[in-house]
Amino acid sequence: MRSPDDVSMAEIHVEEHSSPIKTPKQLVIVILLAFLVPITLIVMLSQLVTSGGDFSKNNPGMSDEAIARRIKPAGEVVIDPTQPKPEPAAPATVAAAALAVPAAAPSKGGDAAKGKAVYEAVCAVCHLAGVAGAPKAGDRAAWAPRLKAGTDALYASSLKGKNAMPPKGGNLSLADADVKAAVDYLVGSAR
Ligand code: HEC
Structure with missing residues (x-):
C-alpha cells in the first residue's frame, strides 16, 4: 500500500x-x-x-554614363589583317612562330611587314601546310620551278588565281600591292 x-x-x-x-x-x-x-x-x-541603395536617376552613380562605365567590357578584339601581329601570349607563341616563314628575304616591292601580316592572315591557311597542293612556304623544291617563271608570273597567278589557288588568296578586299608583298614574303624563304 x-x-x-x-x-x-x-x-x-x-x-x-x-x-x-x-x-x-x-x-x-x-x-x-x-x-x-x-x-x-x-x-x-x-x-x-x-x-542604402538609391537606384533613382538622381543618384550620380546611376546615370547612364556611370552604368555604361561600370559594365563596359574589359577589352575588345580588333582584327586588322593589315597590322603586324602583336607579340602573342605563351600558348599562341608556338603557332605564330610556326606561321613565320624562315629567313624571309628582303622584298622587292611593297612593305615586308605588310607582306608578312597578309601572308599570316590569308595565305598561311594553305601555304603553311601545303593544303590542296599549295607549294609550302620555305619548300625550295616546290618553289624552284615556279620561281623560274619569274616574279611577275607569280604576282599574276596570285592576283588572278591559279587552279586551287583562289584570286588574292580568297580575300578580294586586299590591295594588289599587299598581295604582291605577301608573294614576296612567301617566296622569299624559298629562293
Ligand atoms: C585556298 C588555299 C590557298 C590560299 C588561301 C592561298 N593559296 Fe596560293 N596557292 C594555292 C595552291 C593550291 C597553289 C598551287 C596552284 C597550282 O599551281 O596549281 C598556290 C600557288 C601559289 C603561288 C604560285 C603560283 C604560280 O604561278 O606558280 C603563289 C605565288 C601563291 N600561291 C601565293 C599566295 C598568296 C600570296 C596568298 C595569300 C594572299 C595565297 N597564295 C593564298 C592555294 C592557296
Whole structure:
C-alpha cells in the first residue's frame, strides 16, 4: 500500500524530467514563435542588405554614363589583317612562330611587314601546310620551278588565281600591292 506521501514524491520526480511546455496554450505560443522569429530575422536582414541603395536617376552613380562605365567590357578584339601581329601570349607563341616563314628575304616591292601580316592572315591557311597542293612556304623544291617563271608570273597567278589557288588568296578586299608583298614574303624563304 502506498501512502499519499509516496504518490506526491512520484509526481515531483516525473515533473523534473518533463518539458517546460505544460499547457496547450504554451505549445501554441512556442509554435507561433518558432515561425515568427526566423521570419522576422530574415525580413530584417533583407532590409539591412537592400537599404542604402538609391537606384533613382538622381543618384550620380546611376546615370547612364556611370552604368555604361561600370559594365563596359574589359577589352575588345580588333582584327586588322593589315597590322603586324602583336607579340602573342605563351600558348599562341608556338603557332605564330610556326606561321613565320624562315629567313624571309628582303622584298622587292611593297612593305615586308605588310607582306608578312597578309601572308599570316590569308595565305598561311594553305601555304603553311601545303593544303590542296599549295607549294609550302620555305619548300625550295616546290618553289624552284615556279620561281623560274619569274616574279611577275607569280604576282599574276596570285592576283588572278591559279587552279586551287583562289584570286588574292580568297580575300578580294586586299590591295594588289599587299598581295604582291605577301608573294614576296612567301617566296622569299624559298629562293
Ligand atoms: C585556298 C588555299 C590557298 C590560299 C588561301 C592561298 N593559296 Fe596560293 N596557292 C594555292 C595552291 C593550291 C597553289 C598551287 C596552284 C597550282 O599551281 O596549281 C598556290 C600557288 C601559289 C603561288 C604560285 C603560283 C604560280 O604561278 O606558280 C603563289 C605565288 C601563291 N600561291 C601565293 C599566295 C598568296 C600570296 C596568298 C595569300 C594572299 C595565297 N597564295 C593564298 C592555294 C592557296
